Ligand code: BES
């Protein structure tokens with residue numbers, strides 16, 4: 001599907017999108033809604049008024065009306081609610097629903113942009129619509145026949161030709177972001193027999209080759225042994241594949257002593273069986289998605305590097321599966337982390353924190369100024385916040401606040417959870433420095449974070465995003481597939497780094 005800008009003449013297309021708004025007068029029982037459509041071209045308005053069923057269309061949010069015109073073209077009229085209340089998320093959702101509808105009914109589609117402006121921000125509307133269309137049209141088709149849909153071309157049309165260049169830039173940037181979201185989804189959706197740690201690492205290194213100023217390195221098993229990454233290696237002990245730590249660095253064209261350095265860290269469990277603490281069949285299926293953290297930060301990293309932002313950005317992906325054989329780590333094992341701390345592994349299913357522990361220590365040696373990690377870490381985060389949210393925890397209020405602000409700006413649901421001393425205390429072992437699960441129930445998401453905190457050096461501002469809840473199956477969001485990877489949090493992380501200041 002091609003998205004092009006048209007800022008010139010009257011255009012032809014099989015289907016045209018126009019927005020309808022509504023005006024509400026009176027209150028409660030006396031409230032009356034009236035359609036606001038004075039801005040439509042006269043021929044559309046006339047045809048609409050002639051259609052008997054048009055009297056029921058009031059321009060409310062979620063309503064739509066498909067008007068077939070005598071010319072053979074059609075107008076798809078989208079109810080957007082009250083104009084003053086129009087938000088980016090409404091636009092994202094309504095355009096996503098519409099593109100899905102139109103994709104099987106039309107070869108080309110013209111969006112009359114001047115109808116869909118957020119405040120006066122033509123650029124933002126263009127960006128949001130482009131991003132929404134590409135995210136909504138995502139299809140994981142590697143293992144089935146790809147959909148062949150008639151829709152081939154979307155024309156974003158504006159009468160304001162002075163915006164031509166700036167809107168073209170917005171389209172290109174939104175395409176880059178949405179492509180990265182879709183790349184994240186592709187990785188997450190790949191099954192474990194297709195994507196093991198070694199293939200995942202190779203695929204990432206190959207993929208990033210096209211981006212300038214990025215260096216890639218893979219730390220393998222031998223090197224991990226040398227560096228004493230006992231926690232990461234313990235998770236990998238039962239695996240047929242090597243553990244892989246992918247280390248990417250983007251260096252901007254100008255670096256001074258003031259250049260900020262951000263590190264993005266991801267949990268990349270290509271499959272989580274639970275290990276000897278085997279997951280029951282009801283929750284083991286789906287664990288191919290346990291590398292969503294790595295896929296998310298990688299996708300964000302790719303965009304940040306491609307944009308050529310003036311910050312140094314590193315990316316660290318900890319990849320392995322959590323499998324079982326006679327060498328797999330047994331509960332009660334005590335291992336030594338890269339930073340020298342000993343860990344009693346009481347639950348082999350709390351493996352993400354073990355991988356992140358050593359990756360975090362490695363990360364801190366690169367001396368970043370800020371760290372974000374993303375991980376499908378705990379079912380407890382889902383219990384606390386629901387499937388609609390990611391949770392954020394960390395060691396620095398301001399850094400968390402910055403990321404929360406970005407999540408709000410991107411309309412991605414992220415909520416802060418507290419780490420307190422009692423949780424830290426609960427992770428102390430009587431025969432090692434730490435245990436990998438708490439002694440008592442409750443606060444599971446935060447205890448996972450509190451565990452990782454032990455491996456953050458020098459108090460570097462660090463935020464941990466637990467994406468176990470919304471990394472998949474976001475059926476309520478029309479720009480996400482109903483089943484499978486969502487690609488959420490990619491946009492939040494990009495926005496955070498873009499606005500580092
Ligand atoms: N990968 C899981 C967490 C998960 C659960 C991700 C549901 C996606 C959906 C993680 O490794 C895990 O198994 N966590 C345990 C931790 C517990 C043993 C302390 C959990 O949440 O049950």
Ligand code: ZN
Nearest residue numbers: 272349350351
């Ligand atoms: Zn697990």
Ligand code: ZN
Nearest residue numbers: 269272290352
């Ligand atoms: Zn896991």
